[in-house]
Amino acid sequence: MTPIIEAHGITKRYGKVEALAGLELVAEPGRVTALLGPNGAGKTTFVNSVATLVRPDAGELRVAGIDVFGEPKKVRQVIGLAGQFASVEPAMTGRENLDFVARLFGLDRRAARTATEEVLERIGLADAGDRLVRTYSGGMRRRLDLGASLVGRPRLLLLDEPTTGLDPRSRRELWDAIRNLVADGVDVLLTTQYLEEADQLARDVVIVDHGRVIDAGTPDELKDRSGRDVIEVRPRSAGDLPVVEEVLASVGCEPPQTDIDTQRVTVGVVGGADELATVAGVLHDRGVALDDIGLRRPSLDEVFLSLTGQPLAPDDPQDPEPTADAARPLESE
């Protein structure tokens, strides 16, 4: 099957900032592909290139086999874009917003109406469809924005940080909406800096940093390939935390991480089971009482850490950075 996205050697430079540095990506149809990376990794620049908004300096880019630079108009017929901001009109109702985009996609009045009703149902806004969007919550706006990208029946949906700035409940609702789409067979490229999001939604995860791909695969493959497991220890008394850290430091690939709130110390290790036995023995000998000790697979966060040597952007949905990719100067060029 033709890949839904095929990108080779994509470069894009804004002044001194190299937003994309030879990015390679092939996204297979019938699945969600997540671009995972910190702010400024070039995620938005890439999505905007696919959406025909940004023209890369060099490289080859095809969407469903169509040359993006040669036939951008054809590409626009098969994509739906939901950017980082909910770009819906507050002075129109949800229904009017969807109808507006549907008409622009070239649907006639009746077809637009049908598509609008279908999408409203799908994104769970059928009851709120006649309310002005300015009365919507942030989560509802994001869902409507998702709906707007969908109403033209695209083959490829581009979602740029779809849940940035949403509270956990709205995030889950949006995830459900995205999962429903996927079940219906729309191909999705989504960018995210939330590992959980990539883990939850994507079949393929492409890790990007500094404008190039660092690694790609299913979440499981990435975790396997990092070749590490994580030992996690929770002492009964907080006073034992320094001892635990010391012991874990002696077996870990990098300094252990301590979460004071949950009183857990974690460290990535190679050869998990043996090291776990060692750690358990040493802690026992030193008289540290444990609530919990175990070996688990690494999170994508830890995979990212092991690949780049630095942590990903703080995974905190409550404190998003709305300006997003630093590599995308708004009007500065």
Place this chain on the structure above:
Amino acid sequence: MTALTTSPATEAGLIPSAQMQPRGASFLTATGQAARRTLLQYLRTPQLIVLPTVTSVLFLFMFRYIFGGAITTGTRGIDYVDFLIPGFVATAILWTGMSATSGVAEDALSGVHDRLRSLPIPRASVLAGRSLADTALITWTLLVNLGLGYAVGFRAHAGFGSVVLAFGVMLVASLAFSWVFISVGLWAGNAQAAQGMATLWVVPLTFVSSAYVPVHSMPGWMQAFAKNQPVTAVINASRSLMLGGSQAAGVGHSTSYWVVIALAASVGILVVFGGIAVARFARTR
């Protein structure tokens, strides 16, 4: 495309076959939709309509009743109120049109333009729709302002047909200037900067014109600008038409001279700024 017809998506009926794939709206449809969106913004955000009207009233009272007594028109038989109103109405093109800059800047910043540029439509249609909607809003303001003018004592000295003609000239100018405001909005970067940048040239263009005081009362160097700028041409054409001839209006050249100059200037502005705006909007970054 054979691969597509066998994909599960097609079976589920979500993705139509290639022939049914929407091809994108025509220029006219897209322009209409874009205009409708902006008009709904105006209609459902009353302060966008009410504020310019209130500002107009303040302006009118200021010039009619505060400064008006001290200003002589220098043309025999023309009261200041008759001199003022055509200029007052014509300059409302700029004072009202200005609000488009912040609206356009907001659309650019909030991702609306990105979404619209990712759609299969002629990109110029988005701006054409905006321009039409803005012209509609300006038309409304011009009518209200003319009504206000009558309320404070203005009377057209010419027939109804001439007043309609004057209105026609102002409409063409409105359409032209809306593209200037759209251009400013696209370049500004944010709504506040847009508003500031618009004020920066609206103030000199309206005040250093024949709108509120006779140009011959200004210092010579200023007259040079005031006499030869497009807003003055639009004002003089309207004034001449409404007051029944260039003699009566004291505008020097003949009525048709001013009408031709006003229309030519408008077309020039339309072409130049239309081009600038569309190029800016359609560019890939």
